[in-house]
Amino acid sequence: MAPAVTEKEQPAAAAVPSGPERVFNVAPEEDLLYSLSADGKRKFMHPVVHRGRFWRIRRTVAYLLFFLFFALPHIPVGGRPAVLIDLATRNTHVFGATFNPTDSLILVALGFGIIVTAFFVASAFGRMWCGYACPQTVYLEFLFRPIEALLEGGPLNQRKLNAAPLSGRKVAIKLAKWSIWTVAALLMATTFVSYFTGWGPLLQGLGTDPLSWKGALFTIALVTGAILFDFGWFRDQMCTIACPYGRLQNVIADQDTILVAYDEKRGEPRMKVKDRVLGVLAGDCIACRACVNACPTGTDIKRGLQPECIGTAQCIDACDEVMRGIGKPIGLIKYTSEREQKGGVRRIWRPRSIAYLTLMTVAWAALAVLILTRGDALVEIVRGGREPYRLLPTGEVANQQRVRITNQLSEIQRFTIEVLSPPGASLVVSQSPVVVEPDRLVTVNAVTTVPQSVFVDGQVPVRYLVRSDRGFQKEVQFLLLGPFGTAGGTP
Numbered sequence: 063m064a065p066a067v068t069e070k071e072q073p074a075a076a077a078v079p080s081g082p083e084r085v086f087n088v089a090p091e092e093d094l095l096y097s098l099s100a101d102g103k104r105k106f107m108h109p110v111v112h113r114g115r116f117w118r119i120r121r122t123v124a125y126l127l128f129f130l131f132f133a134l135p136h137i138p139v140g141g142r143p144a145v146l147i148d149l150a151t152r153n154t155h156v157f158g159a160t161f162n163p164t165d166s167l168i169l170v171a172l173g174f175g176i177i178v179t180a181f182f183v184a185s186a187f188g189r190m191w192c193g194y195a196c197p198q199t200v201y202l203e204f205l206f207r208p209i210e211a212l213l214e215g216g217p218l219n220q221r222k223l224n225a226a227p228l229s230g231r232k233v234a235i236k237l238a239k240w241s242i243w244t245v246a247a248l249l250m251a252t253t254f255v256s257y258f259t260g261w262g263p264l265l266q267g268l269g270t271d272p273l274s275w276k277g278a279l280f281t282i283a284l285v286t287g288a289i290l291f292d293f294g295w296f297r298d299q300m301c302t303i304a305c306p307y308g309r310l311q312n313v314i315a316d317q318d319t320i321l322v323a324y325d326e327k328r329g330e331p332r333m334k335v336k337d338r339v340l341g342v343l344a345g346d347c348i349a350c351r352a353c354v355n356a357c358p359t360g361t362d363i364k365r366g367l368q369p370e371c372i373g374t375a376q377c378i379d380a381c382d383e384v385m386r387g388i389g390k391p392i393g394l395i396k397y398t399s400e401r402e403q404k405g406g407v408r409r410i411w412r413p414r415s416i417a418y419l420t421l422m423t424v425a426w427a428a429l430a431v432l433i434l435t436r437g438d439a440l441v442e443i444v445r446g447g448r449e450p451y452r453l454l455p456t457g458e459v460a461n462q463q464r465v466r467i468t469n470q471l472s473e474i475q476r477f478t479i480e481v482l483s484p485p486g487a488s489l490v491v492s493q494s495p496v497v498v499e500p501d502r503l504v505t506v507n508a509v510t511t512v513p514q515s516v517f518v519d520g521q522v523p524v525r526y527l528v529r530s531d532r533g534f535q536k537e538v539q540f541l542l543l544g545p546f547g548t549a550g551g552t553p
């Protein structure tokens with residue numbers, strides 16, 4: 063194993079003018095951000111890849127996530143893509159189930175479920191999400207960096223090429239790299255847009271009449287630009303500066319949260335192999351910096367827990383390789399918890415994790431119940447017209463309403479509405495039966511007329527029965543308005 067020299071390995075003094083031309087004092091290198099040089103310039107990370115056990119797990123997860131992202135819009139379920147957020151109809155289709163904008167309870171349960179799950183995962187597993195499943199890490203480490211390494215070589219070669227003066231070779235390599243990145247970014251952006259339009263309509267629209275797909279074109283261009291900016295240049299700064307999840311992690315984590323840490327008791331005092339002589343007290347750490355050179359954020363995990371650590375475990379793989387090389391047991395850097403580091407036993411079940419798990423179970427169970435008990439249609443009655451009610455010459459009171467019916471089945475439904483009570487009530491609907499296409503919403507006007515005598519304090523509840531030819535049946539209540547002071551008799 064030969065750890066490559068990276069930009070962050072340069073001593074601070076090399077980047078800062080010394081002597082009379084030095085015009086400012088800088089903090090010692092250990093007090094600087096990992097991504098900053100002593101002169102305030104950005105340090106670009108070129109992590110050395112060690113194909114260890116955790117790297118292999120992460121690669122499997124990454125390829126699975128790539129497959130899901132690119133394949134889902136192509137897998138047909140019930141005549142539609144497996145996942146489609148149809149902006150035109152405002153319906154969302156997920157594996158054959160259709161959700162309407164009126165499914166607000168389902169949306170609330172889903173949002174709550176995602177939030178408490180994020181809290182639970184962060185509390186129990188620390189930043190494993192960042193290291194194993196976050197799109198930022200997954201696409202950077204397993205797509206964009208490998209393309210870079212293929213064209214520019216390993217970290218040392220990448221650094222040399224960046225420092226080299228402009229030449230035909232350099233321009234050709236950089237051009238090839240950015241061209242392939244652009245194709246990858248375009249594919250990602252187009253796939254992203256296809257989640258909202260479907261691949262078929264998108265390709266057909268862009269191929270035949272691109273001008274009427276300006277919104278899609280603009281979004282593809284914007285997302286492609288954002289992807290290139292992020293994975294081509296911004297990179298680790300997204301995790302260490304921009305992402306709020308890392309900050310949240312610091313609040314949610316406790317003494318029992320799993321984290322990546324250096325075993326100080328075993329590793330210290332660290333000493334280079336060449337300095338080790340018989341009888342000198344030395345820990346297992348050989349101060350080779352392989353862990354630092356492998357880190358995508360440049361973190362030196364030997365300095366303890368730090369917010370810059372995004373849990374990639376690349377330092378574990380690097381150090382394990384070093385330990386094997388020098389015949390020592392692996393695990394000098396390992397998954398552990400603060401409590402274990404202090405000699406205690408990690409507690410899996412603690413009030414915080416039980417609370418998150420309970421909330422998580424409630425949220426996902428509520429979501430499941432809401433989905434499973436979801437009706438074949440949604441019926442909503444709202445007040446219509448400009449006046450609350452109209453007194454008719456016959457002595458009756460008429461209320462105008464608007465009836466909204468959403469068909470939640472994948473076949474056409476024909477709905478009829480009848481009024482059940484109060485006695486003497488009658489109903490006129492602008493369309494009967496109300497024909498509603500699958501996943502569509504139709505609004506019809508209705509007028510309910512009741513005798514004046516049924517009003518109490520200007521109100522009377524009315525009950526309707528809505529039925530469809532596909533077996534749907536639902537009773538709906540509504541409050542009619544009328545004149546005051548007519549209980550059981552004369553106004």
Ligand code: SF4
Pocket residue numbers: 324329332346347348349350351352353354364380381384394395
């Ligand atoms: S912790 Fe491991 S990889 Fe890091 S410097 Fe020490 S021996 Fe090298």
Ligand code: SF4
Pocket residue numbers: 322353356357358359360361362363370371372373374375376377378
């Ligand atoms: S310190 Fe280790 S686990 Fe943390 S980001 Fe760096 S390589 Fe990944």
